[in-house]
Amino acid sequence: MAGAGTLREALRALLPPTKEELTLQLGETVERSVVRLLREAVELFCGGRGDECLQASEAILDYSWEKLNTGPWRDVHRDWRRVYAFGCLLKAVCLCEETGDAGAVAAALRVCDMGLLMGAAILGDILTKVAAVLQAHLPSGKRPAPGPAQEQPHEKRRNLRPQDSNLLRSLSWEVVGKFRHSPSEDIAGTEWQRGNVAHPSCIFLPKARHDHVRIPDVRSERTVPRLRCPSLQHFRKHFLVPGRPVILEGVADQWPCMKKWSLEYIQDVAGCRTVPVEVGSRYTDEEWSQTLMTVNEFISKYIRDEIPELKRDISIPDYCCLGDGDEEEITINAWFGPQGTVSPLHQDPQQNFLAQVTGRKYIRLYSPQESEALYPHDTHLLHNTSQVDVENPDLEKFPKFAEAPFLSCILCPGEILFIPVKYWHYVRALDLSFSVSFWWS
Amino acid sequence: MAEERRGSWFGFGFCGFGQALGSGRGRQVHSPEPLQTPGEDADVCRVSASWSYTAFVTRGGRLELSGSAGCAAGGCRDAWASEALLVVLRAGPGRGAGTELQAWAPGSALSGEPLWAHTVGPEAEGEDAPGGEPQAGALPLLPGARAYVSPRPPFYSPLAPELRARRLELGAEHALLLDEAGQVFSWGQGRHGQLGHGTLEAELEPRPLEALQGVPMAEVAAGGWHSVCVSETGDIYIWGWNESGQLALPSRSLAEVGKTAAGEASGPKEDGSDVRTAEGESGGLAPFIAIQPFPALLDLPPGTDAVKASCGSRHTAVVTRTGELYTWGWGKYGQLGHEDTSSLDRPRRVEYFVDKRLQVRAVSCGPWNTYVYAVEKAEG
Numbered sequence: 001m002a003g004a005g006t007l008r009e010a011l012r013a014l015l016p017p018t019k020e021e022l023t024l025q026l027g028e029t030v031e032r033s034v035v036r037l038l039r040e041a042v043e044l045f046c047g048g049r050g051d052e053c054l055q056a057s058e059a060i061l062d063y064s065w066e067k068l069n070t071g072p073w074r075d076v077h078r079d080w081r082r083v084y085a086f087g088c089l090l091k092a093v094c095l096c097e098e099t100g101d102a103g104a105v106a107a108a109l110r111v112c113d114m115g116l117l118m119g120a121a122i123l124g125d126i127l128t129k130v131a132a133v134l135q136a137h138l139p140s141g142k143r144p145a146p147g148p149a150q151e152q153p154h155e156k157r158r159n160l161r162p163q164d165s166n167l168l169r170s171l172s173w174e175v176v177g178k179f180r181h182s183p184s185e186d187i188a189g190t191e192w193q194r195g196n197v198a199h200p201s202c203i204f205l206p207k208a209r210h211d212h213v214r215i216p217d218v219r220s221e222r223t224v225p226r227l228r229c230p231s232l233q234h235f236r237k238h239f240l241v242p243g244r245p246v247i248l249e250g251v252a253d254q255w256p257c258m259k260k261w262s263l264e265y266i267q268d269v270a271g272c273r274t275v276p277v278e279v280g281s282r283y284t285d286e287e288w289s290q291t292l293m294t295v296n297e298f299i300s301k302y303i304r305d306e307i308p309e310l311k312r313d314i315s316i317p318d319y320c321c322l323g324d325g326d327e328e329e330i331t332i333n334a335w336f337g338p339q340g341t342v343s344p345l346h347q348d349p350q351q352n353f354l355a356q357v358t359g360r361k362y363i364r365l366y367s368p369q370e371s372e373a374l375y376p377h378d379t380h381l382l383h384n385t386s387q388v389d390v391e392n393p394d395l396e397k398f399p400k401f402a403e404a405p406f407l408s409c410i411l412c413p414g415e416i417l418f419i420p421v422k423y424w425h426y427v428r429a430l431d432l433s434f435s436v437s438f439w440w441s
Numbered sequence: 442m443a444e445e446r447r448g449s450w451f452g453f454g455f456c457g458f459g460q461a462l463g464s465g466r467g468r469q470v471h472s473p474e475p476l477q478t479p480g481e482d483a484d485v486c487r488v489s490a491s492w493s494y495t496a497f498v499t500r501g502g503r504l505e506l507s508g509s510a511g512c513a514a515g516g517c518r519d520a521w522a523s524e525a526l527l528v529v530l531r532a533g534p535g536r537g538a539g540t541e542l543q544a545w546a547p548g549s550a551l552s553g554e555p556l557w558a559h560t561v562g563p564e565a566e567g568e569d570a571p572g573g574e575p576q577a578g579a580l581p582l583l584p585g586a587r588a589y590v591s592p593r594p595p596f597y598s599p600l601a602p603e604l605r606a607r608r609l610e611l612g613a614e615h616a617l618l619l620d621e622a623g624q625v626f627s628w629g630q631g632r633h634g635q636l637g638h639g640t641l642e643a644e645l646e647p648r649p650l651e652a653l654q655g656v657p658m659a660e661v662a663a664g665g666w667h668s669v670c671v672s673e674t675g676d677i678y679i680w681g682w683n684e685s686g687q688l689a690l691p692s693r694s695l696a697e698v699g700k701t702a703a704g705e706a707s708g709p710k711e712d713g714s715d716v717r718t719a720e721g722e723s724g725g726l727a728p729f730i731a732i733q734p735f736p737a738l739l740d741l742p743p744g745t746d747a748v749k750a751s752c753g754s755r756h757t758a759v760v761t762r763t764g765e766l767y768t769w770g771w772g773k774y775g776q777l778g779h780e781d782t783s784s785l786d787r788p789r790r791v792e793y794f795v796d797k798r799l800q801v802r803a804v805s806c807g808p809w810n811t812y813v814y815a816v817e818k819a820e821g
Contacts (some may be wrong), residue, residue, distance in 0.1 A: 069666070
C-alpha cells in the first residue's frame, strides 16, 4: 500500500497553506480561552509538534463537545459546532502524520465522521475532502488483508459521482441535530423516553426479531391516489396546497440513467464510514438504542440478503422547487434496513418525498386532523409520535383509533410518495428495503 | 489534647493553561500535588476553578488568578470563576459601605471598570467557620440569598424569599438549591435527568425533589449534567447523566473500554449480539445506566459517612467524616487523582492522602480538575 508519505502529502495539500488561513472566524460566543487554545494548536501543528498538537486538539474536542451537549440542539451555537469540527480536523491529520497504517487511518476517518456528524462545515467543507482522502487510503472491507505494497488503492476505487456524493453526505451528516449523545441512552426505572431525538432519523433500522412477513391486504383499505408525472401546477394545486398525499409514478423514469445499486457498491462508496444506527424494532420499544458503527459493520451484522440490482438513479424531484427553501436546504436521507423494519406512526415538520429504490414498503397515512385519535405522547420530546401500534393497536387503551380514517399503500421500487407536512405516517418494510427521503419546505 | 495544624491545598487534573495545580508541569497532573500559589504563601480559604483559570481567595481578602487569566487584587471576600465572567464580592470602599458584587471579564486583571457592579447589604458580612477551615463560599448565591449570579444571561436572577436558600449550585444547564430546612430544589433543562423529578422535562421554576422530602440534606453539588447531595446522616444521593460513570452506576462506555466495575466479567463483543449488560454484585445481570432521572442512594464502603461533595463537569468528589477523599467519573485529565487517566464508574479512595497521613477537609472541583484542602493528622 502506498505509504504514509503520500497520505501525508495528500492531507497537507488539502489544508490552507498558511497558519493565518488555518483559523476560524468566530464570534463572541466562543470564549477567549478557546480561541487562544485553537491558535496554540495551529502553532503546534505548523511547528511540527504533532504530539502536543494532538493533546491540544483533544482539549478542544472535549470542551466543544460539552458545549454541543448543553441545552437543546437547535440552540447550540453554530460556532461551537465549527470549533468541534476544527478539533476533529487537527486530530485526524495529526493521527496520520506519524504513521499511515490502516489502524491510524481508520481512527482518523472515524474522527472525521464525528466531525461531520456533529460539527459544522469549515474551511470550504474540508472534513468531507479529508474523509475522502482517508477513505481512499483504506483497504475496502471486502478485500483480503493487503500483502506487501502491491495494489494502488486508488485504481480500484470507483470515482464518486456528484449524485453519490449527495447520498454519501446524507449517510454521514444529514442527521445532524438528531443524533447527538453517545450511544444508548439507557434510562433507569421510569418509562422509556427517547433522548432528545424527535424523529426516527438514523439511517439504518434493523429489526430485533424475525417475523413472518405479513403483506397487508390494501384492497380493503382506502388507497393513496396515484398519478403519472403530473405537472408542477397540478401537483401544487391538488396536493401540495391542500396537503394531500399522492404517489408519483414515472417520475423516476425521468432520472438520469443506469446505475446498479448493490451491497458491493454501497460498501465501496461508504463501507468504512461511521454512521448512526438504530437498534431495535421500534424506537418506542425498551430495547431501542442508538449506536455508531461503520457501514461495513452494519452490513455484516444485520444484512444477509443481496439487494437486487436496480437500474435507477436518484436525484431531487423537481416538485421540491415549489417550496420556499433553496436546494441546499433540502434534507436527503438514505434509509436502509432489512425486512420487517418499522417506523412507528409519527409526523414531521417538513414536506417529504419518499422515493423507493428497492424493496416494498407498507405505508399508512393519517391526516393531521385526526391527531387526537392517534394519542400522541404528551412529553415534549415525543409529541410528534403516536403511542399506538398501528398494526396491533390496543383499542382498550386507545379507543378512538379504531375509527380514525386513513390512506394506505404498498410503495414499490420506482415510486415516490408525497407525504404532506405533519401528515402522520407509519411504515413497515415488506422486503429488504432501500429508500431515499427528501425533506423540504 | 491534640491540636489541629493548619492545612494546605492540593490539586490534580487539567492545567493546560498553566493554572496553579501542584507543580504545574505539563498539561495534566494525575496525582495530588501540593499547590504552589503565586505570590505570598497566604491562607487560601476559597478556591473557585473555571476551565482555563483558577481563582484563589485568602483569609486576608487577597484574590489571585492563575491560568489563562493572571492577576492579584485585594479586598475580596469571595470569588466565583467561569470562562465568561469572574464574579467577586468586594468590601466596599469605606467603613460600613457594605459589600459590592462585581463582575469582570477574566482577562481584565480587575483593572478598569467591572462589567457590572451591584451593592449588597451589610448582611453580607459572613462568618468564617471556627477552626479556620475554608468555607464553601456562598457564590453564586448572593449574600442575603435573594438572588444569584450566572455566567449566562440572565446574569443576575432573583430568588423567591420563601425559598430561604442556603446554598446554590449551577450545572451546564440546570441549577440546584438547598434551603435552610435541608430540602433540595432543582430547575432548568432536564434532558439528562439532572433535575431528579423522574422525567426528562425542563422546569422553569425551582421545584422541590419529592423523592428526597423528609431527608434533610447538608450539602448539594452540581456537575455539568449531574447532581449530588449529602444528607445530614452522611448518605449520598446522586442523579443525572452517567455517560462517564459520574453517578457511580454501571456505564456502557466504560464497559466498552473494559473498565466498568460491574462489567469486569463481561466477555468480548460477539457478532450479531448487541445486548450489553453488566454483572451485578450478586452475579445477576444489571443494566447499564446512562441517565438516572431520580435520586439514587450511593453505596460507599460500609461505615463511611460523607460530609462534603463537589462535582466537575463529569466527575464527582466526596469527603468523608474520617477525612478520606473518594472520586469517580471522567478521568481523562487525571482529575480523579488515581495516578492514571482512567474513568471510573464506582467510588475509589484517593490513596495519596492516606499515604501522606493527611485528613481531607474540603474539596472544590473545577470542570476538569480537583482542588483539595487537607490537614496533617493530629498526633495522638
